[in-house]
Amino acid sequence: MSETVRLVCPAGRKHVELWAGYALVALGAVAVAVDPSHWANVTLGVLLVLVGAALAVHGHMIKSPVLEVSDGEFRYERGRYIVRVPFHDIGSYHVLPGRIRSLGLCDTAGRPKRFPSLQNRRTSRAYLPLTGMTSPAKVESFMAVAGIPPRKRSLTS
Known part of the structure; x- marks a missing residue:
């Protein structure tokens, strides 16, 4: 056979971690944008962005x-x-x-x-x-x- 036939199996956990990570990053940005003058919003936003980024990076690492x-x-x-x-x-x-x-x-x-x-x-x-x-x-x-x-x-x- 000279042609290449390829099948990539979908990984549900990878999709869930990527979508959840990106959603948490967006939610963190919204939390900071709502009221950037209050320390609680900034802290919550930064925490959400960090957790979302870690989740998205881990999702990209799943093979x-x-x-x-x-x-x-x-x-x-x-x-x-x-x-x-x-x-x-x-x-x-x-x-x-x-x-x-x-x-x-x-x-x-x-x-x-x-x-x-x-x-x-x-x-x-x-x-x-x-x-x-x-x-x-x-x-x-x-x-x-x-x-x-x-x-x-x-x-x-």
Whole structure:
């Protein structure tokens, strides 16, 4: 496959922290603008701006999972954690249901592939965590465009 196919999973916590941070900064500016001569308004405004800025900065630091298929390679990236699998080693996939969805990959024989843990522990896992806002339909359409069949329709199941 010569084209790059990419899916960025939406992170709800990131959106909430960004919107809340920007709202608190605006609320702090309004609190100071209402009556800048009173010390309580200025103190409240400065505190709101500082908390809002900290919340917005923390929201920008949250990394969303990215699925990408390009140049014969499947890549999963979440912050500094990167998993690379040769495209020809993937036989099928399945999306695990739950509050936080996960993507499981199977090899050409139908066995689940194992990946190192996200927290540098000695255990390994058979799935790649996505986010709770990730729609299974979007993952299925991404995998269909990439050319990876679902587990229930794979030839080896």
